[in-house]
Each structure stands twice: as structure tokens, then as C-alpha cells.
Amino acid sequence: xxxxxxxxxxxxxxxxxxxxxxxxxxxxxxxxxxxxxxxxxxxxxxxxxxxxxxxxxxxxxxxxxxxxxxxxxxxxxxxxxxxxxxxxxxxxxxxxxxxxxxxxxxxxxxxxxxxxxxxxxxxxxxxxxxxxxxxxxxxxxxxxxxxxxxx
Numbered sequence: 395x396x397x398x399x400x401x402x403x404x405x406x407x408x409x410x411x412x413x414x415x416x417x418x419x420x421x422x423x424x425x426x427x428x429x430x431x432x433x434x435x436x437x438x439x440x441x442x443x444x445x446x447x448x449x450x451x452x453x454x455x456x457x458x459x460x461x462x463x464x465x466x467x468x469x470x471x472x473x474x475x476x477x478x479x480x481x482x483x484x485x486x487x488x489x490x491x492x493x494x495x496x497x498x499x500x501x502x503x504x505x506x507x508x509x510x511x512x513x514x515x516x517x518x519x520x521x522x523x524x525x526x527x528x529x530x531x532x533x534x535x536x537x538x539x540x541x542x543x544x545x
Contacts, residue, residue, distance in 0.1 A: 402429035437522060439463060462522050469515035472499070476511045480504040 406413055406420070406429045413429070414421045420428040445457035456464075475492045476499060479485050483504070485493050499507040 399430065399433055402432065403427045405429070434519065437463075437466065437519065459522065462518055465518045466515065466522065469511065469518055472511045473508070473515055476504070476508040480508045 406427065419431060423431055440459060442460075445459045447457060448455045472495060475488065475495060479488065479496055485496055488496065496507065500510040501507040
């Protein structure tokens with residue numbers, strides 16, 4: 395999973411000037427690998443008391459951020475499973491439940507299924523960071539970290 399990160403690190407070593415002109419933040423970033431600013435290793439989670447459940451007409455519904463955080467956890471599991479299928483080239487070694495999930499993923503090949511699962515994960519991480527990144531009108535109503543910090 396760190397292929398892109400390592401590729402950007404190598405590019406930085408060889409093309410600092412170009413990267414510096416394209417992304418000025420890299421010139422101001424301290425550390426051995428400034429291109430790591432493009433990646434999240436940890437997703438900050440707002441404590442549950444700040445994302446309480448909602449009650450509308452006596453019906454309880456989960457907070458939007460909690461829904462997205464749950465979707466991210468599911469997406470990570472699906473990506474790991476899709477990656478295992480892609481690496482091994484066979485689905486038979488997976489548990490039955492993982493095989494069912496694999497058949498529901500979009501795409502004909504294992505690579506296409508991996509790509510669609512990575513896209514879903516990226517969209518949900520984008521949502522938790524910035525709720526204006528909604529992909530469609532049916533997405534949950536919530537504030538992303540950007541909205542919480544700046545507005």
C-alpha cells in the first residue's frame with residue numbers, strides 16, 4: 395500500500411525544484427520526506443459526546459460522522475480483502491463471507507475490484523475531512539473537520 399508514498403519520496407529526492415514549484419508547502423515542511431504530507435496515517439476521531447445520536451419523531455438515528463467513521467472501518471476491511479485476492483490471484487482461500495463481499499465489489503478483475511474499494515475508502519476519508527466533498531445528494535448530513543475548524 396505504500397507504493398505511491400515511496401514513489402513520491404523518490405521523486406522528491408530527484409525533483410525537489412519541480413515539486414517545490416508545484417507544491418510550495420513541501421519547501422516549508424520539515425522532515426526527511428516532505429511528500430508524506432499528502433498521506434494520512436491516522437484519522438482523528440471526534441469523541442462520541444460531540445457526535446451524539448439524533449432523535450426525530452421518536453426515531454433514533456446515528457450521527458453523520460459516526461456513520462462515515464463506520465464506513466471507513468468497513469472500507470479498510472474490504473480493501474484488505476480485495477488486496478489479498480489481487481495478490482494471491484485466487485478467491486478460494488478466503489472465508490465464505492469474504493468471498494461474498496468480493497463478488498459484490500464493482501469490477502470484473504481483481505485489480506478493478508481493488509480499485510473500486512480504494513475509491514470508496516478515499517471518498518469516505520474525504521467526507522470526514524471535508525463534508526463539502528459529498529459525492530451525491532444522498533450522503534449523510536454532517537460537518538467535516540474542515541467545517542468544524544474553520545466555520
